[in-house]
Amino acid sequence: MLIDWLTIRAPYESLNPEALKVVLAYGDRVQRIDAKTGELRWETAAWDSIRSDTHAISVKAGGSEIWIQGSPARIIAQGDAVFGSGASQALDISGCIERMTAFVGSMLGITLPEPKPWIVSRADITENLRLADHAEVRQALSILRDCEGGRYRVSQQAGDTVYWGGKSKHRRGKAYAKGPHLTHIMKKPDYSGYPYTPEQIADAHQLLRLELTLAREWFARNDWKTVTPAQLKNEWDDYFGRMIGGAEMKTETDLKTRVMAAANTEGQGKAAIGCWALIQSQGWEAAREMQSKTTWYRNLKILRAAGLGDADLSRGQIVQLRRRVIECQTVTSWEQLARSA
Template sequence: MLDWLSLRLPIVRQDGSFVIPREDIDRLTDQLGRVICISGTGELEWQAIKWESVRSDTHQLVVRVTDHVCIQGSPARCGQNDNVFGSFDVLDCFHRMVSFASHYLAVDLPRDPGHWQCRRVDVTQNYDLKVPAIVRQALLYLKQSEGGHYQTSTSSETIYWNQRSRLRSGKAYHKGPHLRKQVKASQAQACSNRLDLSDRLLRLELRLGGQFWRERATKNWVKDMSENSLYDSVVRAANTPGAGQAAWKTYLMIKSEGMRQAQSKTGKRSWYRHLKILHQAGFSLAQLQSPTVVPIVRYRTIELGNPVRSWEELEQRARAA
């Protein structure tokens, strides 16, 4: 389901006209609370409009009005009090959140998604692993899944991948204890039967942050570099064509035999002269290093199966077991 949406509406269009009436904007900025910073001498240093909760006890939506109207929160709380299962329909979640914010602000916000910008989306899936012991075992395996550009961190019984990344991050946790904690804090409602059923669930979450959506909101061009263009850049970086060709041969030797082997076959002065040319051509040290492959000694497989989409489906699986 969609567990979180962050939406932003630019108030002023590119042609200078307003998306919503100017008098409504002034009224909103006047009625919303402010965060004020006052210096030790009593002077006002700065002030900012704070995030305003929209019945946060049930819907967990917050809004803010500056040069944009910003709405963020859990769409699963709009129209239903269930944060375990919800909708994957982005447009449906968008319309529900905008409707709640419009009603709270007493302003007719645009319902056309083309006027809005997306700044964050959290997508979750629930997997039925039958018993809590298997869920805990799966989390134990996932703690050791660090690799590549992804870094793993843990907090209590929750596992995070790239927790502070503004591009994308992931999370895995046992839904049963999490739901009990929310019920105790009056943040969710669930009967005893559903609490027992949630103990079977492993929950995985993907967060697509602001950087992910900003990169896709503009035209980004991918430049393919061929061998010929790389060769030309090396020759242009050298003082003479001959020096560029020699540096290119050293580069090919590095790629085929590795850094140490290529250095042993090249004179000291020539080696550092060629490296200087390659660096001037735009090659980094990481590009010149040969990748190191670390063999995996032991594979651990977690069979998740198809995700569970509703309480009814989870109850059917529990009865079948």
């Protein structure tokens, strides 16, 4: 697991005079001008990449703050953004901020402040899951594309990538096949990032990458200075764990047994089983409309406690994704991936 993206900003008053002078003069400005009168309607700073060939880190001089965003993994050690290293792999937000600000400061010839005054508005928490082969990865993505209902709304599908949550300011998700992504970036003529080998690219075709974005509203409710690596991991587990489900079930009989065990009473268990049958026959949306809000959410709570994930509930069937993800491994290095291949 790694932090694959951070967006941070700091008020100008936290910068020393020399740094402020450089920042205010840095980068391009975008203006909107009235064509008839020549009046300047508004002006804003543009994001400028510090390392344009790899798009490692971008900087923007805003109206009252300096903004920095990008992948800390790409500027730590050799810049491996698949598994990360150092603070990125340790889910250490403070350490990532230190590395990003030191990198920007060295490129601009200035000293930027320590992590304390920086404000975090986005962090991407990413995990790599190894499946049997690329065909398994694509099949898992096919199942995930149908995962809707509840907190999940598929907002976009593009090739080997699925997005949930659209422009949510709280949390949003992304799943994609890592192998094709690496193949694509390595073909760019100006690429000069981490030197992935042909063997690593081939092994990466087994990887299903699941990425959780914690956005502005999440950090408005959670001060990053008190957020621990365990909390970040729990957020990822909560988001994708409920999607996949928590138990392996091979038959409807297995499910019924688990539902009855999860319910407080026999009547609630039978009602939850009836709700599942309704979802199977009528679909998620129709089944929800046919039950009261209280009954619907009670039934869903029991079905999820029995081990169903939102991927199952969306399809109205016990999907094979759970078995694949339970049997697969989380991998944290190229060496581990090569050994398990």
